[in-house]
Amino acid sequence: MQATALKKKIWLSSPTMHGDELKYVTEAYETNWMSTVGANINEVERIAAEKAEMKYAVALSCCTAALHLAVKHAGETLYGKPAISHGALEGKRVFCSDMTFDATLNPVVYEGGIPVFVDTEAESWNMDPVALEKAFEMYPDVKLVVSAELYGFPGRMDRIKQICEKHGALLIEDAAEAMGATIDGRQCGSFGNYSAISYNGNKIITGSAGGCLLTNDNEMANKARKWSTQSRENAPWYQHEEVGNNYRMSNVVAGVVRGQYPYLEEHIAQKKAVYERYKEGFKDLPVQMNPIVEGTQPNYWLSAMIIDEEYMCKQVRDDSKALYSKEPGKSCPTEILETLAKYNAEGRPIWKPMHMQPMYRMHEFITREGSGRCKTNAYIAGGCVDVGADIFHRGLCLPSDNKMTAEEQTVIIDIIRRCFA
């Protein structure tokens, strides 16, 4: 049986414009605020703070910049290094999410910190609070945690926050993927001492690029604004006492973001419908959709699934290639991703865990059991627990574009079902 290829490519997650964006961009153009100053930036900061239930938002060129300024401020606060150069975390261990985009923790490295990776919780796909407790047992002097919400499906960031407070550590919440998601009714992006959100092109709303740093600390917000504009002192000339960055959001980009915010809830509803159609379409397959933790309300940014262990066909991955062997009644992420691509739909592997990345192979990785990586591919079986490696091995992100029609999604579901034939 031959599936009909999709006429139009279905993307993993593409931008969805509504018209207001152009109005605000045009306003910037016509008033000549073609700069990193202007009404759109002020509005984005107001709306972002209000939406995330934080007091202050600082509009920046991207979420990675927000994370960097958060890391830098945390380093200074904790270790008292003046920001005259990079290295606010020089030689200090920082507990970081393991199964995430590397942008979550690259800024730790920019500032000389040493990421220590904390394993993922099977029930939530987010940082495991039990493994985090274990990490504090092993390294009680660690004072900073960087934790991300995965694919818009939050875990218990409130638990992570409590654990940080208990150990006197600061929390940076990377809510890049989770804008509009909630935990017990509280917005993601409101749990960290610092939080970061992203308007990257494939996020749930977009400015084509951009991000915000969120904080309840006015001094921090002002500091971030200063650092992000090359650290100019208050003087009639260019006066500098510390190193700066060129991280401020453009007023043109801010126009797009401003035009997108009113549609956040609509995008969430569309993404939720996508998730539920997959769930229904796969209900008799040996797969699970990404978990929804009790008390949380996801934003459903990316639908993802994981194949039951017994129904995995053989799959091996090295540092750049993947191979699998077809077995009747079974499938694996590589087969599904290749088949989707063949029929004009874009899926994606799960974020490859940081402890498996060549650049972090020497870094510590802490699971519920303590320190160490599994020696074999039996990540959960055989007495070794590595939840992140297991989800990476058996999971994948599904085409989750909010503009995909129900008919197009039926074709995609059919293509995936056939992989299990």
Ligand SMILES: *Cc1c(COP(=O)(O)O)cnc(C)c1O
């Ligand atoms: C997208 C993303 C980022 C980076 O966002 P940018 O705005 O592109 O810098 C950081 N962390 C996570 C988890 C992301 O998904």
